[in-house]
Amino acid sequence: MQSSKLSQLIGELYRHAHQADGWMAFFAMLETEIPSRSTTLMFEDIQTHDTDIVLSRHLNNDELQVYGEHYIHTDLWAGAMADLPLFQFHSSEVVLDRQLLSSEFYADYTKPLDIRYACGAYIENPKIGQAFRVTIQRGHQHNPFSREELQTLNLFVPHLQNALAIYKRNIALESLQRGFDSISNIIDSAAYLLRPDMSIVSQNALAEELLQQDIACIAAGKLSFRSHKLRNTIAQLMNSLQEFTHNRATSCRNYARMEQYQISIEPHLLPSLVPGAQELGALLQIKNSDTNVNIDLAGLEILYGLTNTEAGVTRLLCKGLVVKEISEAMGVKESTIRSHLKAVYAKLDVCSQPELLSKIMASLARTQADVV
Template sequence: MSRGLNSLISTLYATAQDNDAWATVSDELRHFTDGDKTVFAVRKWADREILNAYQYGFELPAFEVYEEYYFKVDLYTSGLASQAVNQFHAQHQFIHDRDFLNSEIYADFAAPNDIRYLTGCVTDIPGTGLFGQLSTIRGHGGEEFNDDILAQLNLLTPHFRQTLLLGQKIQQLETDLRSRERIVDSMPEAVFILSADCQVLYRNAAADALLSRSGLIKLANRHLTLAGPDPTNRLHKLAKGACDAAAGKALAGGNAFQIEDDNHFLEITAFPFHFRRDGEAGHLGRSATLLIVNDSEKKPALNEETLKALYNLTASEAAVTGLLARGLSPLEIADERTVSLDTVRTQIRSIHQKTGCNNQIQLLSKILGGVSRFS
């Protein structure tokens, strides 16, 4: 494979993340084929309408007119789209020269823009109803594209298709990320996006309000801290675990705990997340932690007898539920009650079943919101 073709393939893949790289592809393709003009377009299969295009060698007003009207009578594009996909075809292989020279598109667009000989390929973009077209053009001073150049160009076709597929996937991921970030902006809960070392990458308006009124959570040198070294260490462990999970380095572990003072308690929940600032490189963004903090008035202490009566819990299960509500992990509960971790896990499963909850967050929400009404 020639150096020019290797360079062209490399530049093709760059377009998956940078649409501006199509200008470089156009220039390299023109040199590689000894062409005068090149075109890349994404079109609809149904009517060949152009949705996006990059060109080299055209006067811009002429190309805009072509996009708006002349593609509708473009024998070349219609003929090319009827050929086998993922393969370069020369114009003479599917259009009689006389038909082309006598066509409306030739008289009104091709001849004035010195378009005489063309070759190109189309490739489908699965699931979109679209196809990509890559063409190179020679003027009246050139000649037909021969089989040798077509064979060289056909080495490009699998890479051309893969590029378009990658571009579509990245575009969808970016759309998903923008949607998620808009949701975060509008959430009524305090939301922080943290790095693995608890640097605040982003916070919403509710988070600013929480920082201004609560003594349990604060910013120090752009890093989030909690009241006391133990809660802060726990927050750091939570943030690192979520970041590692976002990066695919670990499974998401325990992701919630509480801290409290005399009047309030904070419910802190962490999730793996990807975050990218405007203009920051990388389509997926950096691995981060999405931290949601609920600030609530302190509820009365959980009454174990009330828990037993409400949910038919055993005395041990009621005690474990109370410790979960204080924010202790299963391992910490096992240490406090001097029982095995397996015993605590069995009790938690039974508690979930009896209370109709699937996880600790649901359990805390239910018992903190419900038991206080009966205490």
């Protein structure tokens, strides 16, 4: 490749490194100089074999998904490349041709896609457990990648590393902005994005109003509340949220109702500028209890096998009434209400009012989401 063309390609890579379209344009230009069928930029977790196809030319989403779900486990070419020197391009010829042609990977995946030869480079270190890999594929009508072509591609490796750092930082910035937007877009309740120690990462306009009204406060850099009852309720919810672990796939929301507020708290990944290093925090939402809670009696009866009376007691409890108020509203003794609640606890497999409220509110949230 002429030095002028090489400089042009490197310039194109840096010019648009922060955009996916820029990488695609660079790959398109590269493929005219080093003929190929497709180019893929892939993130890999070496230990779990989880993949994230960041960019790809010519392979559609279904083809990439099939690879990530199954064929990465049979990709003997990628497995062999992981043991070769890093930060330089290697040809798929490192795998014996007869071994490739007799493999499930070739017969069921690459052959139907007209992928016969490949070359690739790890541009981040797979030995630390995670890596980015650039792979360039050729079809059956092509020849294997030559030594000269690999040497030319190796000239791009340091620039690919630099451009990838730019691209990843831009992705992180976009993720950071989405994290803040997810809080600011909540308009029906005061919302705080918190670290596990209650320090504030972000908050929306209604949350700022609680601070201005001196309902909420910041003490030693951490969110707190003037009301002893509100402060203790939120602390209990925070302590009971067992998802402050590395099990980020788990989804859980805890609820509580007070005389004035409806409170919910759930795990939430905190925005980060470091991809793959996000901290697990919590999203706290505080809504005025004046908001009507639409809990259907028949729905409670069907969903949990409650009697009509048990459903009525449960509904009033969810509206913020205490046992005494429920007994007055229903015209029965407090002991009768407690007996109904004991039956409700047994049917919902809970042991306390907070657990009961959390289960009912979570079901209500799921039902409303399904309707939407």
